[in-house]
Amino acid sequence: MRTVYPHYYHDFSCIADKCPDTCCAGWLIMIDDESMERYEQYVGSFSGRLEKGIDFNQGCFKQDEKKRCSMLNQDNLCNMILNMGENQLCKTCKLYPRHVEEFEGLREWSLSLSCPVAAHIVLSCEEPVRFLEERNEDDDPLIDEFDDFDFLLFTELEDARDVIYRIVQDRSQPVELRMQCILSLGSALQTCVEENRISDMQRIVSAYKEDWTSAFDPEESWELTDPASRYDLLQETFSVFDKLELLREDWKEILNGERDMLAKGADHYAKLRRDFVKETETKDFWPVFLENYLMSFVYTYFCGAVYDDWIDSKVMLGVFSLLFTEEFIMNRYHETGKITLEDCENIAYRYVREVEHSDLNLNALEEYLHAVLFSPA
Numbered sequence: 001m002r003t004v005y006p007h008y009y010h011d012f013s014c015i016a017d018k019c020p021d022t023c024c025a026g027w028l029i030m031i032d033d034e035s036m037e038r039y040e041q042y043v044g045s046f047s048g049r050l051e052k053g054i055d056f057n058q059g060c061f062k063q064d065e066k067k068r069c070s071m072l073n074q075d076n077l078c079n080m081i082l083n084m085g086e087n088q089l090c091k092t093c094k095l096y097p098r099h100v101e102e103f104e105g106l107r108e109w110s111l112s113l114s115c116p117v118a119a120h121i122v123l124s125c126e127e128p129v130r131f132l133e134e135r136n137e138d139d140d141p142l143i144d145e146f147d148d149f150d151f152l153l154f155t156e157l158e159d160a161r162d163v164i165y166r167i168v169q170d171r172s173q174p175v176e177l178r179m180q181c182i183l184s185l186g187s188a189l190q191t192c193v194e195e196n197r198i199s200d201m202q203r204i205v206s207a208y209k210e211d212w213t214s215a216f217d218p219e220e221s222w223e224l225t226d227p228a229s230r231y232d233l234l235q236e237t238f239s240v241f242d243k244l245e246l247l248r249e250d251w252k253e254i255l256n257g258e259r260d261m262l263a264k265g266a267d268h269y270a271k272l273r274r275d276f277v278k279e280t281e282t283k284d285f286w287p288v289f290l291e292n293y294l295m296s297f298v299y300t301y302f303c304g305a306v307y308d309d310w311i312d313s314k315v316m317l318g319v320f321s322l323l324f325t326e327e328f329i330m331n332r333y334h335e336t337g338k339i340t341l342e343d344c345e346n347i348a349y350r351y352v353r354e355v356e357h358s359d360l361n362l363n364a365l366e367e368y369l370h371a372v373l374f375s376p377a
């Protein structure tokens, strides 16, 4: 079994009641079968609270009217930990914000950007992220689930992802160009899959590896630097947010800010965008933030295309998410007159909460990106 994780992975430590937010509100926390059995059989002074706080039919913790977990107290501490000890937590709570993607013989661990502390570790890391690999002799407990695992496609995807990493981390080029380039690569690889030409993927990946600026085809990408084209793209795609379930009420404000801004037209947008770009050019953290954000999405989702063949939407998911996160940060800048790394991280973790922590949202967004936007010019 191979285990992969980013070099900062072990730097995370939960700050509990010092956290500017909590991860125990806003979404349903599902309980794994083993923990559920333990809770059902628990005998002790906390058993009454457990019985009241758990929905044993749905297999999740109940929530109050503010969508806070029934175990969360007013100081944002977990009553289950306080009364039963940390080792009694269910798998979801024990792991969060650690996230795992599983493939045959491989587990890839990441830190979810939806936790503010993890977002800070990931997004402020000046050193380009490296992925460390360990091998151990553990049996793969999931071996039966991978009967149809497509090793050939997976190997191509791993190679392609290595090249995408090189492009995204090429600091000699503007981030927008790197974003456009990986879209073009994703689109070319998707065409191979659609046309059943998996063997061509290596040739395309090699061309990008050799010189990505020459291999890049702008016709198969989005124009992200010209404010007028960018405005059109935002206008065309923003409505997808109306199709997503709202996890937190305060997210509406961010969406409404964007809606109001877009309603003022292309010229207004172009002016705001120019001011914003000028300001970001004075911030050393900005290109690092963008690069790390994109790397996090590519690392977490790209190889998942082995399960659904949607290579293009895996790349678009990262670029689209970064595009709108940047827009929401721009709106914050125009409200406050400044851009801070803290504000960027705040918007990023809140975006990821809305999108990543709802399977419905993640699937709807990916479906939209794949079906609506896979239309190379």
Ligand code: SF4
Pocket: 013, 014, 015, 016, 019, 020, 021, 022, 023, 024, 096, 097, 114, 115, 116, 117, 118
């Ligand atoms: S969001 Fe992160 S830091 Fe905050 S309580 Fe949850 S795990 Fe801890």
